[in-house]
Amino acid sequence: MLAAMSSRIEVLYRVQSDAKSIAARAKAIAVEQSVEMPVEPIDDPYVLSEIVGRVDDIKDIGGGLFDVRIALASITTGFEAGQLLNMLIGNTSMQEDVALVDAQFPEEFADGFGGPRHGLAGLRARVKAKGALTCSALKPQGSTVAALAALAGRIAAGGIDYLKDDHGIADQSYSPFAERVPAIAEAVTRARGSVPTRYLPSLNGNLDDLRKQVALCRSCGLDTVLIAPMIAGLAQFHTLVKENPDIAFATHPTMAGAARIAPSFLLGKLFRLLGADATIFPNYGGRFGYTPDECKRIATFALEDWLDLKPSVPVPAGGMTLERIPEMLDFFGTDVMLLIGGSLLSTRERITEETARYVEAARAYQAA
Amino acid sequence: MLAAMSSRIEVLYRVQSDAKSIAARAKAIAVEQSVEMPVEPIDDPYVLSEIVGRVDDIKDIGGGLFDVRIALASITTGFEAGQLLNMLIGNTSMQEDVALVDAQFPEEFADGFGGPRHGLAGLRARVKAKGALTCSALKPQGSTVAALAALAGRIAAGGIDYLKDDHGIADQSYSPFAERVPAIAEAVTRARGSVPTRYLPSLNGNLDDLRKQVALCRSCGLDTVLIAPMIAGLAQFHTLVKENPDIAFATHPTMAGAARIAPSFLLGKLFRLLGADATIFPNYGGRFGYTPDECKRIATFALEDWLDLKPSVPVPAGGMTLERIPEMLDFFGTDVMLLIGGSLLSTRERITEETARYVEAARAYQAA
Numbered sequence: 237m238l239a240a241m242s243s244r245i246e247v248l249y250r251v252q253s254d255a256k257s258i259a260a261r262a263k264a265i266a267v268e269q270s271v272e273m274p275v276e277p278i279d280d281p282y283v284l285s286e287i288v289g290r291v292d293d294i295k296d297i298g299g300g301l302f303d304v305r306i307a308l309a310s311i312t313t314g315f316e317a318g319q320l321l322n323m324l325i326g327n328t329s330m331q332e333d334v335a336l337v338d339a340q341f342p343e344e345f346a347d348g349f350g351g352p353r354h355g356l357a358g359l360r361a362r363v364k365a366k367g368a369l370t371c372s373a374l375k376p377q378g379s380t381v382a383a384l385a386a387l388a389g390r391i392a393a394g395g396i397d398y399l400k401d402d403h404g405i406a407d408q409s410y411s412p413f414a415e416r417v418p419a420i421a422e423a424v425t426r427a428r429g430s431v432p433t434r435y436l437p438s439l440n441g442n443l444d445d446l447r448k449q450v451a452l453c454r455s456c457g458l459d460t461v462l463i464a465p466m467i468a469g470l471a472q473f474h475t476l477v478k479e480n481p482d483i484a485f486a487t488h489p490t491m492a493g494a495a496r497i498a499p500s501f502l503l504g505k506l507f508r509l510l511g512a513d514a515t516i517f518p519n520y521g522g523r524f525g526y527t528p529d530e531c532k533r534i535a536t537f538a539l540e541d542w543l544d545l546k547p548s549v550p551v552p553a554g555g556m557t558l559e560r561i562p563e564m565l566d567f568f569g570t571d572v573m574l575l576i577g578g579s580l581l582s583t584r585e586r587i588t589e590e591t592a593r594y595v596e597a598a599r600a601y602q603a604a
Numbered sequence: 605m606l607a608a609m610s611s612r613i614e615v616l617y618r619v620q621s622d623a624k625s626i627a628a629r630a631k632a633i634a635v636e637q638s639v640e641m642p643v644e645p646i647d648d649p650y651v652l653s654e655i656v657g658r659v660d661d662i663k664d665i666g667g668g669l670f671d672v673r674i675a676l677a678s679i680t681t682g683f684e685a686g687q688l689l690n691m692l693i694g695n696t697s698m699q700e701d702v703a704l705v706d707a708q709f710p711e712e713f714a715d716g717f718g719g720p721r722h723g724l725a726g727l728r729a730r731v732k733a734k735g736a737l738t739c740s741a742l743k744p745q746g747s748t749v750a751a752l753a754a755l756a757g758r759i760a761a762g763g764i765d766y767l768k769d770d771h772g773i774a775d776q777s778y779s780p781f782a783e784r785v786p787a788i789a790e791a792v793t794r795a796r797g798s799v800p801t802r803y804l805p806s807l808n809g810n811l812d813d814l815r816k817q818v819a820l821c822r823s824c825g826l827d828t829v830l831i832a833p834m835i836a837g838l839a840q841f842h843t844l845v846k847e848n849p850d851i852a853f854a855t856h857p858t859m860a861g862a863a864r865i866a867p868s869f870l871l872g873k874l875f876r877l878l879g880a881d882a883t884i885f886p887n888y889g890g891r892f893g894y895t896p897d898e899c900k901r902i903a904t905f906a907l908e909d910w911l912d913l914k915p916s917v918p919v920p921a922g923g924m925t926l927e928r929i930p931e932m933l934d935f936f937g938t939d940v941m942l943l944i945g946g947s948l949l950s951t952r953e954r955i956t957e958e959t960a961r962y963v964e965a966a967r968a969y970q971a972a
Contacts, residue, residue: 268891271744272772273946278744280751282778287746311776312745318835319774319808326771326835326858327922330867330886332893376639376646377680378655383648403694404640406687408679410650440687442839443811467686467694469837471810490694496861499698518698523636525700554695578641 244307246340251302252333262291262304268327315348317470329496336497351545352513354484359549363397367570368598371398373577377405385419389427394591400462401438403488421456436462443472460484466491477511486514504537514549522555549573561597612675614708619670620701630659630672636695683716685838697864704865719913720881722852727917731765735938736966739766741945745773753787757795762959768830769806771856789824804830811840828852834859845879854882872905882917890923917941929965
């Protein structure tokens with residue numbers, strides 16, 4: 237794809253500074269995220285006009301914070317996922333006074349990256365659901381393949397929509413991917429009733445491993461998988477999305493941090509741009525510290541009309557409980573996938589019944 | 605490789621807490637980074653004794669901070685680079701009260717990951733140097749291939765040891781990798797004098813791209829490259845190291861952040877474990893906020909006797925100047941590679957002479 241020469245990404249950074257330093261600081265960020273050298277010795281007029289980052293706006297938002305808008309040349313990303321991240325925040329991630337809050341991408345990024353191939357409608361269609369979707373997780377790692385398969389069967393029997401590997405379950409000797417995935421896939425298929433429960437194996441390793449794993453998933457009749465883009469590398473994630481248009485990808489936020497990149501941008505917008513059909517994030521009030529506002533913003537970014545991309549399904553998670561279902565659906569609406577793992581597993585021998593209760597609570601929900 | 609059943613990584617986290625909450629918080633981290641579910645419903649004695657993270661020590665270091673030592677089961681990493689990072693800090697990277705400070709690895713990690721294949725001695729031998737090594741960078745991105753090649757020749761003529769692509773130079777349309785690398789390699793070979801200057805192209809893209817790029821480098825007679833492991837994904841980095849024992853790898857810290865992982869651990873220790881022959885980091889007193897102590901610690905971790913791994917060369921960078929050479933060598937000693945980019949480029953038409961002055965200052969340095 238060809239970028240218009242002047243095409244720019246409008247990036248919003250939040251910068252801690254005092255008023256008299258902010259203009260210079262903003263310019264330094266624009267330079268760091270583009271030519272990364274003093275501008276004075278640059279002679280090339282093309283570099284000066286088309287490549288050097290441009291400070292478009294500085295707004296004092298109070299409390300020693302400034303919203304700085306910087307226009308970065310699209311062409312510097314090479315329209316490649318890893319380099320895109322590198323240009324947005326790479327070196328600046330090492331500076332403690334700056335966070336990447338948001339970015340507006342020109343339309344060619346939608347063409348180049350493509351966004352979710354299935355999205356909300358696709359994930360609903362897979363399990364014949366209309367409202368909020370349900371998901372749970374297979375844990376703990378260290379369990380045998382037989383134990384995980386048995387557990388998966390018992391949860392699938394309760395009618396769950398989606399059932400994912402814990403993100404810590406990779407390719408360890410106690411449950412190798414190549415043994416685990418066929419066994420769990422079979423257990424889920426055997427146990428499920430009217431809901432065509434989907435099992436999402438957690439992909440891991442290098443691109444060779446990831447490709448082999450996707451192929452194995454497909455050979456087991458699976459069409460939905462879990463990947464952690466910040467561990468795999470964005471380029472690997474995006475490569476798999478492009479190569480497997482029939483597979484839906486849910487993303488896990490591990491290693492996403494939050495100190496230098498707003499979770500709403502990374503998990504809601506960037507992962508969506510690269511093809512996340514569903515994006516898991518740590519909900520407020522659980523084990524993680526994201527605020528309700530930031531969580532709402534993740535969901536908004538995942539779902540809103542944007543560049544003609546399909547919506548990603550927001551998946552609030554991280555210590556959620558059955559009791560919170562009405563509150564979560566009030567907060568997020570029903571364009572959502574609930575993810576309740578550990579607390580469901582804590583119901584032990586009642587897990588099939590509790591899963592059914594979970595699914596029923598989600599299905600029966602009526603907005604207040 | 606087979607891990608002893610009981611083998612554990614001893615991980616040091618620094619946790620913000622009050623004294624009465626720290627025991628529970630430490631336990632929660634140990635659970636988050638292992639089974640990621642409540643421990644009570646776990647029946648499997650193997651999981652309970654061998655997989656669940658174990659809090660070994662909690663030390664109040666004052667100021668509301670605690671050093672918490674947690675033993676994580678080696679086997680949960682699958683001895684795979686990405687999953688190793690996932691287990692060390694993945695989900696916890698999203699919690700604002702915790703930072704990963706350090707980790708002690710059992711010896712099987714050295715066997716499994718192998719560390720630098722060339723290291724300090726190898727990088728000195730490549731350029732027939734004895735003391736401190738010198739490095740500079742080709743900038744700015746947006747320049748034509750011809751301009752970058754001409755610049756490379758002028759710096760090589762000054763006798764620089766290593767000359768790397770700017771980390772923002774990837775595979776953009778204005779200087780595609782496949783055109784740029786042969787042209788610059790040739791310019792460097794033609795211009796260099798008694799010092800066999802090495803040019804390090806900056807690798808980028810997915811694993812397919814990275815492999816093709818390494819092959820192209822080799823076909824151009826290059827034996828040293830630059831990679832950004834946090835962008836490429838640790839699995840891709842480690843795969844390239846394993847597949848190319850003749851190639852030396854310098855690592856770039858972009859996207860390394862610093863909020864949740866101590867730079868000394870990530871850049872000095874983990875990158876070394878995975879095979880970084882040289883590790884670039886933002887030095888104190890430049891454009892980045894790392895403290896002198898943390899920079900010294902990076903260098904120490906990179907160089908110290910550890911698990912029979914070769915030392916990585918510490919490469920302090922990020923706004924360094926010729927004037928600082930004596931001070932930097934006083935501080936780091938001569939087991940170091942200096943990296944001066946932008947300020948050297950600012951000397952413009954005098955760049956060959958200034959490079960020679962830079963190299964001479966490094967060579968002539970005598971410890972005070």
